[in-house]
Every structure is written in C-alpha cells, then in structure tokens.
Amino acid sequence: METDADTKLYALIGNPVTKSLSPFIHNYVFDFLNQNKIYIAHKIDKGNLANSIKAIKALGYGGINVTTPHKINVIEYLDDLDVSAKNIGAVNTIKIVEGKLMGYNTDGIGFLDMLEENEVELRGKKSLILGAGGAARAIAIILAGTQISHLSVSNRTNERADLLIEELRQVNKEIVFSNAFKKHNFREFDLVINATSVGMFPNIDETPIDLEMINEDAILCDIVYKPHLTKFLKLGLERGHRVIFGIEMLIAQALASQEIWQGTKIDKVEIKRELQERFS
Numbered sequence: 001m002e003t004d005a006d007t008k009l010y011a012l013i014g015n016p017v018t019k020s021l022s023p024f025i026h027n028y029v030f031d032f033l034n035q036n037k038i039y040i041a042h043k044i045d046k047g048n049l050a051n052s053i054k055a056i057k058a059l060g061y062g063g064i065n066v067t068t069p070h071k072i073n074v075i076e077y078l079d080d081l082d083v084s085a086k087n088i089g090a091v092n093t094i095k096i097v098e099g100k101l102m103g104y105n106t107d108g109i110g111f112l113d114m115l116e117e118n119e120v121e122l123r124g125k126k127s128l129i130l131g132a133g134g135a136a137r138a139i140a141i142i143l144a145g146t147q148i149s150h151l152s153v154s155n156r157t158n159e160r161a162d163l164l165i166e167e168l169r170q171v172n173k174e175i176v177f178s179n180a181f182k183k184h185n186f187r188e189f190d191l192v193i194n195a196t197s198v199g200m201f202p203n204i205d206e207t208p209i210d211l212e213m214i215n216e217d218a219i220l221c222d223i224v225y226k227p228h229l230t231k232f233l234k235l236g237l238e239r240g241h242r243v244i245f246g247i248e249m250l251i252a253q254a255l256a257s258q259e260i261w262q263g264t265k266i267d268k269v270e271i272k273r274e275l276q277e278r279f280s
Ligand code: NAP
Pocket: 068, 107, 110, 130, 131, 132, 133, 134, 135, 136, 155, 156, 157, 160, 195, 196, 197, 198, 200, 223, 224, 225, 246, 247, 249, 250, 251, 253
C-alpha cells in the first residue's frame, strides 16, 4: 500500500492493540476498493484518551475503531451517538465528518450478519449467551430485537447477568429472558454462544462450558477468534455440532464499520471470502 500527501487516515485505538487483526482487514478493504486510505493501530492508555481524540480530530482522520478499555469512556468525547451505540451503551466505531464525531456500535450488527450468512434460523429458538461483558451485551441486545423465543445469560459474575436480563426485559416483552447461572444442563438451547474471553490466546485449553451439558443438535458459536479453532469449537466439532467461528463476526463488524465510513453499502461477498480464507 502506498501513501501520499492525500492519504486519509483511519485507526484503531485501545490497549492492547498489538495482536489486532483490524489493520489487516481494513487495509485489505481500502486496497480492494482502490481508495487512498490507510488504517493503523494506536495503543492508547486510559489517561491519554482525551488528548488522543483531540489529536485524531486535528489530524483529520476519517474514522476510528475503539476497543478495550475505551468503548464506554469514549462516549463523553463524541458529538452524537447512533441508536446502535445508544442501545448498547458502548461505541466501537466513530465517523468523523467536518470535525464532528458520531459514535456507532457494529458488534451486534456483525453478530447478526454472521448468523444470517450461516443461515441460522432464529424464529422461536432458544439461545444461551455465556458472558455478560461488552460483547455479550451487544449480542444480547441485538438478539432481543429478533424473533427468538428464549434468551438466557450465564456469567461468572452472576450480578452482571442479572442486570443485563433486567435491561433486556425492558427491550422486548415477547421474549422469555432468564439467568442460566444455576442450571445444571443446557439441553434446551438451540444456539449456544461463547461471548466470554475464555479460550482466548494464551489460555487456549480452556472452555466456557462442559459440552456434555448441551444438546448435540445445538449450534455453537464462539466469538473468540484467537485461536481460530477454540477448544470450545474443537470439542463441538468432535461431538458433531454445527459451529460458527469468531472470525466471521470480526469480519462482519469490520465491514459494518466500513459501510458507516464509506456512507454506502459495499459489495461484501468477495471481501468476506478472501478474508475468511486468509484467517482460517
Ligand atoms: P469483557 O467486556 O472484558 O467481558 C469478558 C467476559 O468474559 C465477562 O463476561 C467475564 O466474566 C468473562 N470471563 C473472563 N474470564 C473468565 C473466566 N476465566 N471464566 C469465566 N468467565 C470469564 O470482554 P468483551 O469485549 O466482551 O470480549 C469478550 C471476548 O470476545 C474477547 O475474547 C474478545 O476478543 C471477543 N470479541 C470478539 C469479537 C468478534 O468480532 N469476534 C468482538 C468483540 C469481542 P465476568 O463478568 O465474571 O468478569
């Protein structure tokens, strides 16, 4: 990729960012679209967030992605929030137009896009989310807007799951929401989503749940993408489950950020195929 005086800047801010796949994905998209834009990663400590946002504005960046630990704190520096970020209470994408910063969240959209790509039927299905952190929240809130019949949450820190469930009950009265913390088996669930960081590199031998507790017909989805084949999905494949890989959501949420920055839909089929092959 070549840069010149007109190259438009995009970036990821967070800490850590060294292992992020976002620079590869976004630079691939800019190349694919033949655009004079470049995406870099900035390691930003909590104490440097305010100055970094000022600098990003001053330097004329077109947009940024935001990751841990700034997804919530960044909101106070923004001019406006899209409904996707308002609903989730966190921002992972910022579009900058004429110095004004607009915050979005593409995690939920990316998750739904991934399910659609995999032709997962949601109507009347029972879904279990493991985790109640930032990504789990985004997934839970987007699922609460679908036609699933039941949504349960199980989290190591049970109070966080309770809080999330209370919130979800306000979003949609048609869905049965429950806490699965005390359950001894999860055989009723059609879709089991690992939205914890359990199994993520370097703790690759950990699984978020004993698979014996899950129905063999359940679809397993792991949003952890490093490693590509997590222990949860590996054991799932051995038991004959249909599995969905975290990289698919990562690519889908990145392409949703791109569409926000580009201000238009992009033809994602080939980009997705190429990127998924690259990371599998
Ligand atoms: P987060 O806000 O820090 O939440 C972490 C979640 O994992 C919490 O529910 C936490 O439980 C749970 N957890 C952590 N260690 C645990 C352990 N040893 N045992 C049981 N539960 C544990 O992080 P996040 O932003 O939601 O991200 C979670 C994972 O999703 C990360 O691996 C991240 O890379 C991945 N992710 C993937 C995508 C994608 O596009 N594929 C997008 C976003 C995130 P407590 O509440 O008890 O602490």
